[in-house]
Amino acid sequence: xxxxxxxxxxxxxxxxxxxxxxxxxxxxxxxxxxxxxxxxxxxxxxxxxxxxxxxxxxxxxxxxxxxxxxxxxxxxxxxxxxxxxxxxxxxxxxxxxxxxxxxxxxxxxxxxxxxxxxxxxxxxxxxxxxxxxxxxxxxxxxxxxxxxxxxxxxxxxxxxxxxxxxxxxxxxxxxxxxxxxxxxxxxxxxxxxxxxxxxxxxxxxxxxxxxxxxxxxxxxxxxxxxxxxxxxxxxxxxxxxxxxxxxxxxxxxxxxxxxxxxxxxxxxxxxxxxxxxxxxxxxxxxxxxxxxxxxxxxxxxxxxxxxxxxxxxxxxxxxxxxxxxxxxxxxxxxxxxxxxxxxxxxxxxxxxxxxxxxxxxxxxxxxxxxxxxxxxxxxxxxxxxxxxxxxxxxxxxxxxxxxxxxxxxxxxxxxxxxx
Ligand SMILES: *Cc1c(COP(=O)(O)O)cnc(C)c1O
Numbered sequence: 550x551x552x553x554x555x556x557x558x559x560x561x562x563x564x565x566x567x568x569x570x571x572x573x574x575x576x577x578x579x580x581x582x583x584x585x586x587x588x589x590x591x592x593x594x595x596x597x598x599x600x601x602x603x604x605x606x607x608x609x610x611x612x613x614x615x616x617x618x619x620x621x622x623x624x625x626x627x628x629x630x631x632x633x634x635x636x637x638x639x640x641x642x643x644x645x646x647x648x649x650x651x652x653x654x655x656x657x658x659x660x661x662x663x664x665x666x667x668x669x670x671x672x673x674x675x676x677x678x679x680x681x682x683x684x685x686x687x688x689x690x691x692x693x694x695x696x697x698x699x700x701x702x703x704x705x706x707x708x709x710x711x712x713x714x715x716x717x718x719x720x721x722x723x724x725x726x727x728x729x730x731x732x733x734x735x736x737x738x739x740x741x742x743x744x745x746x747x748x749x750x751x752x753x754x755x756x757x758x759x760x761x762x763x764x765x766x767x768x769x770x771x772x773x774x775x776x777x778x779x780x781x782x783x784x785x786x787x788x789x790x791x792x793x794x795x796x797x798x799x800x801x802x803x804x805x806x807x808x809x810x811x812x813x814x815x816x817x818x819x820x821x822x823x824x825x826x827x828x829x830x831x832x833x834x835x836x837x838x839x840x841x842x843x844x845x846x847x848x849x850x851x852x853x854x855x856x857x858x859x860x861x862x863x864x865x866x867x868x869x870x871x872x873x874x875x876x877x878x879x880x881x882x883x884x885x886x887x888x889x890x891x892x893x894x895x896x897x898x899x900x901x902x903x904x905x906x907x908x909x910x911x912x913x914x915x916x917x918x919x920x921x922x923x924x925x926x927x928x929x930x931x932x933x934x935x936x937x938x939x940x941x942x943x944x945x946x947x948x949x950x951x952x953x954x955x956x957x958x959x960x961x962x963x964x965x966x967x968x
Contacts, residue, residue: 581944
């Protein structure tokens with residue numbers, strides 16, 4: 550099978566769409582997604598859970614475009630939400646409430662009540678005080694709530710500090726001992742249905758080691774709770790499976806680490822009657838999208854060469870925020886030489902870059918490049934900084950391409966203000 554993004558006669562294609570020709574017809578920068586890559590990622594995840602009681606959820610925060618959400622829903626995945634807003638989006642696009650899990654360190658009373666009213670798969674509680682609030686609300690409304698506690702297993706995810714979440718220095722989850730006490734307390738409360746254990750140790754994890762540690766932790770903790778009479782029926786393993794940000798579309802290599810990591814993780818936990826829940830964001834949508842940007846200028850100082858492009862940190866903040874690496878490739882692969890460049894945007898911040906010290910062909914002004922693996926945490930983290938509009942998103946399905954997010958206009962932004 551031809552990979553979704555591939556070169557043909559030196560031109561980059563998304564499925565059957567010639568991206569260079571397309572870029573000349575529309576405004577740049579833009580995000581463009583491959584439906585087949587998105588479906589393929591969902592399919593791979595589903596296949597890994599064959600024969601298990603399995604609920605893979607999509608972590609909506611990675612990208613909440615409703616068209617993409619609908620495709621993911623149609624592929625049978627549930628939704629992992631971290632705010633009332635995400636819960637409302639999930640319901641609007643028709644996710645089955647029974648396939649929605651809700652985590653987050655700072656849920657408000659209103660968000661908890663919305664989740665209760667909706668009747669979701671589980672509310673994942675992240676602190677002792679939140680536990681008390683949920684117990685109070687359940688009692689007051691005389692409505693049973695299905696809960697899990699998010700436990701902080703103090704596991705090193707070996708990823709960037711800003712996306713590591715499972716250590717005791719992180720704000721997420723409840724330390725094991727405290728969680729154990731809360732489980733026992735919850736088991737006594739008639740309004741709480743204690744059903745699961747939740748962990749999420751971090752993001753962009755590319756080796757199975759941290760997940761082996763996490764599996765072991767979950768197994769032992771569930772065992773200990775069961776012995777004390779706490780009926781655990783599901784384990785929510787969180788997300789965090791990484792993608793291949795080094796893919797240059799030149800050879801057919803895996804775009805995600807789903808197949809390398811997921812079987813190890815699930816294997817360690819399968820046991821009769823136990824449902825395994827996942828919350829994958831990046832692994833679902835990350836490799837399905839790229840950011841296409843036009844070179845505006847080349848510029849040289851005595852020490853550096855710059856490619857100044859029209860995409861910037863307000864469109865894709867990952868390089869600036871997490872020192873994240875994204876491969877950068879030309880849409881027309883016709884260059885013989887390369888140079889070391891910083892690829893920077895027009896935003897007035899030194900931290901505005903898409904790549905640093907990168908060996909790239911000398912793409913001239915007016916030509917295009919693609920930032921690889923931009924489908925997750927790209928547009929979702931975009932802002933209007935420097936009064937730059939949020940850019941268009943397109944979806945490719947075979948030869949067809951359609952707009953799934955219309956680029957904002959300055960008028961749109963202006964009109965949002967009260968004057
Ligand atoms: C962000 C997040 C995820 C998804 O992380 P990915 O690395 O995108 O898979 C899953 N669960 C929770 C609780 C999260 O905060």
